[in-house]
Amino acid sequence: MEGGDHLAHERKKAQFDVEAMKIVWAGSRHAFEVSDRISKLVASDPAFRKDNRPMLSRKELFKNTLRKAAYAWKRIIELRLSEEEASKLRFYVDEPAFTDLHWGMFLPAIKGQGTEEQQQKWLPLAYKMQIIGCYAQTELGHGSNSSKWWPGGLGKISTHAVVYARLITDGQDHGVHGFIVQLRSLDDHSPLPGITVGDIGMKFGNGAYNTMDNGVLRFDHVRIPRDQMLMKVSQVSREGKYSQSNVPRQLVYGTMVFVRQTIVADASCALSRAVCIATRYSAVRRQFGSQNGGPETQVIDYKTQQSRLFPLLASAYAFRFVGEWLKWLYTDVTQRLQANDFSTLPEAHACTAGLKSLTTAATADGIEECRKLCGGHGYLCSSGLPELFAVYVPACTYEGDNTVLLLQVARFLVKTLSQLGSGKQPVGTTAYMGQVEHLMQCHCNVQKAEDWLKPAVILEAFEARSARMSVACAKNLSKFTNPEEGFAELSGDLVEAAIAHCQLIIVSKFIEKLQQDIPGKGVKQQLGVLCNIYALFLLHKHQGDFLSTGCITPKQAYLANEQLRALYSQARPNAIALVDAFNYTDHYLGSILGCYDGNVYPKLYEAAWKDPLNDSVVPDGYREYIWPMLKQQLRTARL
Numbered sequence: 001m002e003g004g005d006h007l008a009h010e011r012k013k014a015q016f017d018v019e020a021m022k023i024v025w026a027g028s029r030h031a032f033e034v035s036d037r038i039s040k041l042v043a044s045d046p047a048f049r050k051d052n053r054p055m056l057s058r059k060e061l062f063k064n065t066l067r068k069a070a071y072a073w074k075r076i077i078e079l080r081l082s083e084e085e086a087s088k089l090r091f092y093v094d095e096p097a098f099t100d101l102h103w104g105m106f107l108p109a110i111k112g113q114g115t116e117e118q119q120q121k122w123l124p125l126a127y128k129m130q131i132i133g134c135y136a137q138t139e140l141g142h143g144s145n146s147s148k149w150w151p152g153g154l155g156k157i158s159t160h161a162v163v164y165a166r167l168i169t170d171g172q173d174h175g176v177h178g179f180i181v182q183l184r185s186l187d188d189h190s191p192l193p194g195i196t197v198g199d200i201g202m203k204f205g206n207g208a209y210n211t212m213d214n215g216v217l218r219f220d221h222v223r224i225p226r227d228q229m230l231m232k233v234s235q236v237s238r239e240g241k242y243s244q245s246n247v248p249r250q251l252v253y254g255t256m257v258f259v260r261q262t263i264v265a266d267a268s269c270a271l272s273r274a275v276c277i278a279t280r281y282s283a284v285r286r287q288f289g290s291q292n293g294g295p296e297t298q299v300i301d302y303k304t305q306q307s308r309l310f311p312l313l314a315s316a317y318a319f320r321f322v323g324e325w326l327k328w329l330y331t332d333v334t335q336r337l338q339a340n341d342f343s344t345l346p347e348a349h350a351c352t353a354g355l356k357s358l359t360t361a362a363t364a365d366g367i368e369e370c371r372k373l374c375g376g377h378g379y380l381c382s383s384g385l386p387e388l389f390a391v392y393v394p395a396c397t398y399e400g401d402n403t404v405l406l407l408q409v410a411r412f413l414v415k416t417l418s419q420l421g422s423g424k425q426p427v428g429t430t431a432y433m434g435q436v437e438h439l440m441q442c443h444c445n446v447q448k449a450e451d452w453l454k455p456a457v458i459l460e461a462f463e464a465r466s467a468r469m470s471v472a473c474a475k476n477l478s479k480f481t482n483p484e485e486g487f488a489e490l491s492g493d494l495v496e497a498a499i500a501h502c503q504l505i506i507v508s509k510f511i512e513k514l515q516q517d518i519p520g521k522g523v524k525q526q527l528g529v530l531c532n533i534y535a536l537f538l539l540h541k542h543q544g545d546f547l548s549t550g551c552i553t554p555k556q557a558y559l560a561n562e563q564l565r566a567l568y569s570q571a572r573p574n575a576i577a578l579v580d581a582f583n584y585t586d587h588y589l590g591s592i593l594g595c596y597d598g599n600v601y602p603k604l605y606e607a608a609w610k611d612p613l614n615d616s617v618v619p620d621g622y623r624e625y626i627w628p629m630l631k632q633q634l635r636t637a638r639l
């Protein structure tokens with residue numbers, strides 16, 4: 001079948017209002033309209049073409065990124081785009097670039113840690129891109145005194161950096177502080193005296209993150225003016241005297257809280273993109289299984305395909321909603337900090353760290369699973385999945401290695417439990433710890449599969465599991481005379497307790513979302529199905545935790561799985577519409593397998609002929625290497 005909508009029959013099956021779901025996914029009608037308009041603007045502009053990326057050499061690739069970034073900036077100015085629209089435009093250009101660090105970390109670091117005066121000096125320059133900045137924290141080796149290594153945008157482009165380094169005055173070490181440092185001349189871009197700077201080299205995957213100039217930086221007797229130390233948290237006077245404002249020192253790490261929150265939102269984008277590709281292709285692809293000469297089975301109808309794909313679809317929605325909530329939490333903590341209320345900072349840190357860890361790990365694994373769900377074609381660059389994976393997977397490492405971040409959450413949980421004894425009532429995401437006595441002995445009362453559809457039943461099971469795992473860790477820790485030794489010894493268990501706590505947050509925020517007024521025929525009902533799939537899939541996957549802590553019985557675990565199978569059948573007719581609700585253009589998806597019209601095979605065939613290897617029938621190198629070999633074989637055969 002040529003042309004037309006090959007997925008039209010699937011779209012007709014939808015039992016809900018897709019247009020209304022698009023608004024829910026975007027977050028608001030306004031967000032939907034901005035996103036829709038800007039994504040189409042990018043998709044229709046040939047300057048933003050991206051299908052040739054895997055074919056380009058590193059130098060070509062990088063120059064191409066610079067061209068796109070400059071062109072994007074020109075369009076932003078010409079069209080007088082708002083900050084929100086400009087950010088969306090860079091998002092839909094879909095190419096990691098120095099601008100991510102400029103807008104995503106350099107500017108927020110100055111906003112969060114600079115004094116009013118410093119902000120007035122630096123922000124206008126940065127907003128107009130008269131200076132370009134990056135965020136230089138990580139070192140080549142351990143410590144904060146070797147060479148900076150990894151910062152994006154540093155290698156070739158940034159003129160300035162926020163550099164994290166030890167502050168030593170009068171021989172006294174005051175720990176790590178942020179400094180604005182000019183790296184390159186604003187006239188000819190050459191490094192300033194005493195500064196060695198360059199790119200750290202090719203990274204995983206062709207194209208992929210190699211559009212970014214991750215860099216190395218060394219200083220040799222470089223002097224920076226005193227007022228370029230970011231001085232909101234602590235100050236050095238003209239006389240060299242060190243002092244601290246009446247704010248927690250942890251604010252120095254505030255940029256990470258901000259960026260980790262954006263990374264959670266981004267996880268739902270990356271996962272939904274992979275899921276959209278795999279779902280559409282699973283509906284197009286047919287394999288065996290036909291009876292009485294009828295059409296072959298669509299692979300999406302195999303239960304095994306559903307049990308791998310639908311939890312990922314549900315996860316994409318779950319991450320979307322927890323990301324929305326995290327944005328609210330971040331805005332709330334920021335407002336409180338401005339009013340000198342620092343009480344919610346530890347929770348904001350634990351939530352952003354833990355959710356960053358969970359969502360990026362699940363997304364990276366999910367993209368790879370989507371590749372496998374597409375069979376052999378998933379391995380082709382034209383499926384979009386290999387590049388998406390290669391671009392995405394470092395999210396498990398940057399902004400804090402995922403395991404290290406879970407250990408931060410675990411510390412927060414243990415501290416919360418230890419404060420119960422002194423009567424401090426936990427609030428926010430740890431409020432359930434206030435009922436720890438009940439949660440330690442409660443029994444799940446599921447008797448039939450449908451009982452697992454009750455939000456209160458699901459919540460209590462997840463709360464009890466999390467509380468019991470944290471309490472077990474705390475008890476074991478108390479057996480050590482040296483707490484740090486205990487923490488190191490039990491770190492594996494602590495990480496698992498942190499995962500249980502963060503999964504509870506995601507499940508509970510999905511349930512809370514469903515308690516809101518959600519307009520649109522059938523929309524809330526479909527979200528309910530996805531919420532239950534997400535929760536019961538986690539319960540099934542981690543049933544060892546639930547069983548070993550005695551939160552559920554083996555029979556109840558069996559019933560949860562039975563209910564999960566029934567939920568997959570309910571999701572099946574809506575699957576294509578649920579991914580259409582992401583409202584992705586074919587340009588953004590960058591995948592033949594995921595194209596909206598499902599006309600996959602002619603497009604794959606056509607794309608193959610565009611590969612540079614097919615420019616000639618006889619390849620370069622034939623005369624040099626193959627022809628002599630063939631002749632050699634001929635002689636051997638004659639002998």
Ligand SMILES: CC(C)(COP(=O)(O)OP(=O)(O)OC[C@H]1O[C@@H](n2cnc3c(N)ncnc32)[C@H](O)[C@@H]1OP(=O)(O)O)[C@@H](O)C(=O)NCCC(=O)NCCSC(=O)/C=C/CCCCCCCCCCCCC(=O)O
Nearest residue numbers: 087090100103104137250253254256257262349398399400
């Ligand atoms: C290094 C640490 C921060 C500190 O370590 P240490 O000194 O050992 O101290 P700890 O024991 O860990 O902590 C001490 C106490 O401080 C608390 N704490 C820790 N961190 C925080 C925090 N962030 N906020 C608040 N409080 C914090 C901790 O709980 C302790 O408290 P207590 O004493 O127990 O009470 C270490 O903790 C750490 O975080 N290590 C990880 C290192 C890390 O994350 N490095 C990040 C480097 S930067 C990076 O990786 C950048 C990557 C860029 C990739 C691109 C990302 C996406 C771009 C953004 C999106 C694009 C937007 C584009 C916009 C547009 O275009 O418009």
Ligand SMILES: Cc1cc2nc3c(=O)[nH]c(=O)nc-3n(C[C@H](O)[C@H](O)[C@H](O)COP(=O)(O)OP(=O)(O)OC[C@H]3O[C@@H](n4cnc5c(N)ncnc54)[C@H](O)[C@@H]3O)c2cc1C
Nearest residue numbers: 101135136137138150151152394397398399400401403404
């Ligand atoms: C693509 C990319 C972009 C980046 N961009 C930037 C940037 O713009 N600016 C910047 O400053 N940095 C950047 N980074 C660096 C990034 O922040 C670090 O790589 C990250 O924080 C992890 O630190 P590390 O590399 O030192 O890993 P390590 O800490 O060396 O981790 C190695 C292993 O040790 C384990 N480990 C480490 N510490 C502990 C512990 N305490 N307990 C138990 N296990 C532990 C980890 O789990 C991991 O398995 C980037 C990195 C990448 C990959």
